[in-house]
Each structure stands twice: as structure tokens, then as C-alpha cells.
Amino acid sequence: MKDSNNIGLVNAAHPDRESWARPDDKLDLRLWLRLLTCSTLVENRLRTLMRNDFAMTLPRFDLMAQLASAPRGMKMSELSRSMMVTNGNITGIVDQLEQEGYVERQKVDTDRRSSLIRLTAEGRRKFRGMSRSYRAWVGELFEPLSEESRQQLFNLLGELKEAGRSASTPA
Amino acid sequence: MKDSNNIGLVNAAHPDRESWARPDDKLDLRLWLRLLTCSTLVENRLRTLMRNDFAMTLPRFDLMAQLASAPRGMKMSELSRSMMVTNGNITGIVDQLEQEGYVERQKVDTDRRSSLIRLTAEGRRKFRGMSRSYRAWVGELFEPLSEESRQQLFNLLGELKEAGRSASTPA
DNA sequence: TATTGTTATACTCTATAACTATA
DNA sequence: TATAGTTATAGAGTATAACAATA
Structure with missing residues (x-):
């Protein structure tokens, strides 16, 4: 074994961000x-599938997903927090989705600075289709994990999320 | 409870990409x-710290980290695979790091198409500093997890990685 | 004064595809 | 023919900061 770069068979065979x-x-x-x-790994796969099958990017899908769970709509600032990105990004993504006819801004009476963002009928239709595929793809990717492993992983990541929450929202 | 958007107290208090x-x-x-x-969560935090403390981006740091573990150097294609991005991206990142004096391309005799990328002395010095901080930051973020939780998480994610390997390298 | 959202700016990363030099 | 790497292109996301309107 003369190769000092060798970092183990597994890593050598399948180099990745961990190696x-x-x-x-x-x-x-x-x-x-x-x-x-x-x-x-998962994101790369989902991104490709989303683009090929629906001409959709992941952040746009994410935003539509958030709205799909909030029939009354969400404010820009709420979207910003949920998606863990800054305000300006949300403006950009909403602009695009609005132009494509998938979301709409609705002025709200109680505070004239803000508006509620909602899925349009077409947006809901589009999301239903994407969501079905997205769920199926995720199902395939996680299928090799046992039910028990999934549950454990879910719980452990829950601990981590709680831990890291304090310091991680971008300005 | 009249708000049909409510998706649970935890979610409402801390909305995120899962909510x-x-x-x-x-x-x-x-x-x-x-x-x-x-x-x-973790990436946002590390990105900010890296930018503020070292004027460094995460992909550039990742590439330097790969090289730091490969004293003999790595080929562009190896970097591409390890970092799970396409070839052209690696060219761009290496170009930048080369200009900053942190890496160098070395022509290889046996195959004149390819070259070996290596950290320069300055690159190694820079990386040592960044690496120290990076490890400390990661340590803080994961500190609330018990040793047992970490080990379990590590193993379970190993399962997942094996599972998802087949279909996930970008073209 | 503080907050909501937009705009302007600039940069980084990304994929795709065409291209070259070499194998 | 196939492979290693580059270049060209285009686009998407990102942060920062300045700004307008409103609270």
C-alpha cells in the first residue's frame, strides 16, 4: 500500500463531500x-427530476408547497422565515411565480404595507401534480431505510434542529 | 381555535422548510x-461565519478541504465527483483559488490532458486557520447532541447515503 | 421610530452544451 | 472514438444595503 492519499476503500470507491x-x-x-x-444527494436528484418533468426549480416548488399548506395565504415575511432565506429572495421568487400565474398577491386591509400571497387555481393544480411526483421520488430515495430507521432518524434530526435553531436564520 | 392554517404549535412558533x-x-x-x-440551518450559519471571518465561500472551502486530504493532488474530475458538482464548476472554483494563490495546477507527464490540483503553501496555511474555526463552529452546533445520538445519526445517515448513491450524481 | 416589502447591485454557484487537445 | 478539461452561455439563488410606504 504505497498510496498515502488512500483514505479507505469506501471513500476511494465513492468519493463525496464527506471523504x-x-x-x-x-x-x-x-x-x-x-x-x-x-x-x-437527494437535492441533486430532486432538482433534476423537477426540472425535467415540470420545468420547476426547488425553491419555487418549496414556496408553492408552503402556500399549499396555508389556504389563507402567507405574508412575504412569513415565507422568508419558513424558507430560511432573506426577504429580497422571496420577492424575486414570488415575482416569477406570479408572472407564471401560479401565485397572486392580495392586498390586506388591516396593514397596507403587506399583502397575502396565495396559490391561484392554476397554481394549486400545478402543485398537485408536482407534489404527487415529489412524494413518489422521495419515497423511492428513502425506501431502502427501514421504518424504524426512518423514525429514529426523524427524531434525532429533531434534536439537532432544536439545538441549531438559535443562531441560524440569515439576516 | 379558528385558524385553519394552524399546523401545530411547534411549527407555528418556528416555521421552517419542514413546516x-x-x-x-x-x-x-x-x-x-x-x-x-x-x-x-447549519449551512446558513457556516456560510455567514466563513464569509465574515475568512472572506471565503463554502464551495471554495470544501474544495480546499478535499485537497488538504490529498497531498499528492487531485484531478479535476476527482474533485468534481467528490464535490458532487459538474466539471465546469470545478474549473471556475479552481480558477478563483488559483488566482488567490491558494491552489496550483501541476501538469502530469503520463496524461497531458489532465493536471493535478494541489494546495500551495499559502493555501495550506489558510486552510489550517479556516479548518480550526470550521471544526469549532460545527462542534458548537452539534454540541447539544449526546455522543450516543451523534453516533446513531452518523450510522443512520450512512444507510441513507448507501441507498441514494446510485442515482444522484449530476450529469 | 420601527416594520413591510421592494429595488438595486453584485457575486457565487449551477447546469448544459460546444469545443480543444489528447488518449 | 472516448476522455479530461475549458469555455461560453444562461440562469438561479444569495446577501447587503438603500429605499418607500405605512404602522
Whole structure:
């Protein structure tokens, strides 16, 4: 074994965002990089499928999903918080979706600065189709995990989410 | 309780990328969205810190990290695979890092099409500093998790990674 | 004064595809 | 013919900061 770059058979065979960590690195670093690898893996796959099948990007889909769960509409600031991005981004995404006819801004009486964003009928129709596929794709990707593994993973990520909440919303 | 948009106290208090899922949605969907929330949470935090403290972006740091674990250098195609992005992106990132003096391209004799990318001395120095902080930040973010939780999470994400490997490298 | 949302700016990353040099 | 890498293009997301309107 003369190759000093060798970092283990598994890593060598399947390099990924985790593979720069060494086995003797602290677990939290390796855990984070593995989390990142998993989310990149899934996101790459979903992004491609979404684009090919629906000419849709992930953030636009996410925004429509948020609205689909809020029939009364959401304010821009609420969308910003839910999607964990800054205000200006939401304006941009909503602009695009509005132009495509999937969402609409509705002025609200009680506060004339803000408006409620809602799915249009066409937006709801579009989302139903996308959502069905999205769920199926996610189902396939997670299918190899046992029900028990999924539940454990869900709970553990819940702990992590609680932990990291305080410091992580972008300005 | 007259608000039909209500999706539970926890969600209402801390909306995030997971909060459009309903409690009765399939676990795999909720699990995926929670995974996404966690990785967004951590990434947002690390991105801000990296920019503020080191004028560095996450992809550039990732690339330097890969190289730091490969003293002999890596080919562009290897970087592309490890970082799970397309070839052209790697060219762009390497170009920038080369201009900043952190990496260098070295022509290789055996195949004149390709070259080996390596950290320069300055790159190694820069990376050491960034790496120290990066590890500390990750440590803080994951600190609330017990050692056992981390280990479980690490193992479960390993399962997921194996599962999703087949279909997820971007073209 | 503080907040909601928009606008302007600039940058980074991204994929796709066409291209070159070499194998 | 196939592969390694670059270039060209276009687009999407991002943060920051300044701004207008309103609370």
C-alpha cells in the first residue's frame, strides 16, 4: 500500500463531500459532512427530476408547497422565515411565480404595507401534480431505510434542529 | 381555535422548510424536509461565519478541504465527483483559488490532458486557520447532541447515503 | 421610530452544451 | 472514438444595503 492519499476503500470507491474527513476526526465533523452529503444527494436528484418533468426549480416548488399548506395565504415575511432565506429572495421568487400565474398577491386591509400571497387555481393544480411526483421520488430515495430507521432518524434530526435553531436564520 | 392554517404549535412558533408537511404525511417526506431544514440551518450559519471571518465561500472551502486530504493532488474530475458538482464548476472554483494563490495546477507527464490540483503553501496555511474555526463552529452546533445520538445519526445517515448513491450524481 | 416589502447591485454557484487537445 | 478539461452561455439563488410606504 504505497498510496498515502488512500483514505479507505469506501471513500476511494465513492468519493463525496464527506471523504475529506479522516476516521480519527471528531465525530461531529464527520456527522455534519455526512449530513451534507445526504442532503446534496437527494437535492441533486430532486432538482433534476423537477426540472425535467415540470420545468420547476426547488425553491419555487418549496414556496408553492408552503402556500399549499396555508389556504389563507402567507405574508412575504412569513415565507422568508419558513424558507430560511432573506426577504429580497422571496420577492424575486414570488415575482416569477406570479408572472407564471401560479401565485397572486392580495392586498390586506388591516396593514397596507403587506399583502397575502396565495396559490391561484392554476397554481394549486400545478402543485398537485408536482407534489404527487415529489412524494413518489422521495419515497423511492428513502425506501431502502427501514421504518424504524426512518423514525429514529426523524427524531434525532429533531434534536439537532432544536439545538441549531438559535443562531441560524440569515439576516 | 379558528385558524385553519394552524399546523401545530411547534411549527407555528418556528416555521421552517419542514413546516408545510402535515403530521399525517408519510414519514419519508417529513424526514426529508427535516433533513433539509437541518442542513440549511447549519449551512446558513457556516456560510455567514466563513464569509465574515475568512472572506471565503463554502464551495471554495470544501474544495480546499478535499485537497488538504490529498497531498499528492487531485484531478479535476476527482474533485468534481467528490464535490458532487459538474466539471465546469470545478474549473471556475479552481480558477478563483488559483488566482488567490491558494491552489496550483501541476501538469502530469503520463496524461497531458489532465493536471493535478494541489494546495500551495499559502493555501495550506489558510486552510489550517479556516479548518480550526470550521471544526469549532460545527462542534458548537452539534454540541447539544449526546455522543450516543451523534453516533446513531452518523450510522443512520450512512444507510441513507448507501441507498441514494446510485442515482444522484449530476450529469 | 420601527416594520413591510421592494429595488438595486453584485457575486457565487449551477447546469448544459460546444469545443480543444489528447488518449 | 472516448476522455479530461475549458469555455461560453444562461440562469438561479444569495446577501447587503438603500429605499418607500405605512404602522
